[in-house]
Amino acid sequence: MSALSTVSLLVFYPLLVNLPLNLVRFQWGSKHGLAPMPPEMQKEAEAADRIVLYVSYFILLAVVVTLLDRSQFSVYAVGLTIGNWKSAMALGALSSSLFVSLESIIPAEKLREEAESQGSLASWYGLTVLGSLSVELWRALCIVSLIRLDLSSWVAVLVVAIAYGASQLSRTIATAAGAFAVAAAAGFLFVKTGSLLAPLTMSLIATGVHLYRARHISSRVTSRLASRNVTCPICSATFHPGKVKRKMTTFTCPECGEQLTYEVGTTFDYLWFALSIFGVPILVYFLGFRDSTLIFASIGGAIWCYVVGMSVRSLFNPPQATQLEGYGGLRLTEKSKRLERGRPNDD
Numbered sequence: 001m002s003a004l005s006t007v008s009l010l011v012f013y014p015l016l017v018n019l020p021l022n023l024v025r026f027q028w029g030s031k032h033g034l035a036p037m038p039p040e041m042q043k044e045a046e047a048a049d050r051i052v053l054y055v056s057y058f059i060l061l062a063v064v065v066t067l068l069d070r071s072q073f074s075v076y077a078v079g080l081t082i083g084n085w086k087s088a089m090a091l092g093a094l095s096s097s098l099f100v101s102l103e104s105i106i107p108a109e110k111l112r113e114e115a116e117s118q119g120s121l122a123s124w125y126g127l128t129v130l131g132s133l134s135v136e137l138w139r140a141l142c143i144v145s146l147i148r149l150d151l152s153s154w155v156a157v158l159v160v161a162i163a164y165g166a167s168q169l170s171r172t173i174a175t176a177a178g179a180f181a182v183a184a185a186a187g188f189l190f191v192k193t194g195s196l197l198a199p200l201t202m203s204l205i206a207t208g209v210h211l212y213r214a215r216h217i218s219s220r221v222t223s224r225l226a227s228r229n230v231t232c233p234i235c236s237a238t239f240h241p242g243k244v245k246r247k248m249t250t251f252t253c254p255e256c257g258e259q260l261t262y263e264v265g266t267t268f269d270y271l272w273f274a275l276s277i278f279g280v281p282i283l284v285y286f287l288g289f290r291d292s293t294l295i296f297a298s299i300g301g302a303i304w305c306y307v308v309g310m311s312v313r314s315l316f317n318p319p320q321a322t323q324l325e326g327y328g329g330l331r332l333t334e335k336s337k338r339l340e341r342g343r344p345n346d347d
Contacts, residue, residue, distance in 0.1 A: 001071045006145040009067060010160065013138055014167035016060060021052045046118050053127055061134040064141055071145075078140040079196030088193045092201030093295050095185055099206040100277050116214040124211055132203040139164065139183065139199070140190050157187035182206070205299070212303075234258045276306035 001009075020026045024045040028037055037045060068078065075081075116124055139160055146156035165180030186199035231238050237255035252259060281298035 001067065001073075001145045001148070003149055005067065005071075006142070006149060009063075009138070009145065010142050010163050012063060013060060013135070014163055016056050017167050018170050021055065022048045024048045043118075046115065049115060050119055050123055050127065054130070057127070057130045057134045060138055061130070064134065064138050068141060073141070073144060077144050078137065079190055079194060079198075081195055082197070084193060084195055085197050088189075088195035088198040089201045089295055091193060092189060092198040093205060093298070095189060095198075096202040096205035096209075097277060098185070099182060099202070100209050114210075114214045116211050121215060124215075128204065128207050128211060132200055132207060135164075136186065136190075136196055136200045136203060139186060140196055143187055143190060153191045157184060157191060160187055232256060232258060272309050273306060276302045276309070280305050 022045060024041065025048070028041065028045070036042075068075070142160045142163070143153075143156045146159060147153060151159070161180050161183035164183035165176045168176040168179040182203075186202060189198035189202060190196065192198070232253040232255065235253060235256040235258070237253055280302040281294070284294060284297045284301055
């Protein structure tokens with residue numbers, strides 16, 4: 001590939017994912033600016049976001065396959081080989097543990113806002129597989145093309161990681177930094193093993209865990225809305241969340257008017273998550289499982305251990321209400337009600 005084709009491919013992905021292809025959001029923004037959407041239109045926009053993601057990943061995959069076919073690179077050059085699949089998948093699974101550990105410290109409030117917490121689970125499964133495949137193949141072709149232009153391997157990995165991180169700058173700086181770290185690790189795995197299976201395994205595991213946490217927390221909070229009574233941490237009033245003014249994951253205290261939500265993501269949750277991710281593979285190894293059996297037994301055992309442990313915990317841990325992030329403290333509309341509750345009687 002020429003230098004122009006390589007640079008074009010390098011910037012293609014950041015441009016593609018930042019194009020305003022969602023017509024629902026584009027039309028609303030052109031007419032109403034930054035005003036919040038009505039709930040019905042918000043659901044339409046989220047559904048359109050998923051369709052746009054599918055289209056973007058298909059376009060990226062088609063472009064990469066076309067350039068690979070027209071170039072002089074063999075499929076083996078971009079890692080499409082199963083020659084060392086055992087060691088490649090094992091290294092990818094091991095590398096994913098770092099990002100899975102970082103995933104466990106993301107606050108539950110942030111996970112509820114993620115797009116993965118809404119929509120069909122099957123559609124997100126498809127997006128996870130298609131997105132990981134297309135992005136990793138794009139990354140591998142970019143790295144190989146840069147190396148053929150006489151750049152060193154580590155420089156090529158760094159340049160591609162910067163391009164991938166730049167694609168997330170439209171969200172937050174922290175998200176872009178995280179994307180850069182993931183891209184650098186994936187590029188290193190590809191160069192180290194020469195196989196696409198290593199970064200693909202890491203990406204699928206890390207993305208799958210993020211999807212599970214986003215769906216698990218959202219469904220757990222929603223299901224608790226129909227469970228037992230809770231106590232307001234502000235005024236100590238006891239009430240049933242399903243019988244007061246509420247949205248999907250938040251509800252309002254009928255006494256003081258405080259915006260509340262369920263407390264999730266406790267210290268036990270994080271410790272049990274880390275124990276499942278790291279403890280189960282070690283146990284499986286000492287039980288005598290080796291090669292590919294170790295990978296699949298570790299993944300399946302870790303998921304089973306975490307789910308069973310959290311299920312048992314939920315039987316003994318009643319739901320706890322907490323202030324919704326961003327709504328803490330006294331508000332002018334509620335100050336008088338709280339003062340009245342705390343005012344002593346004349347007699």
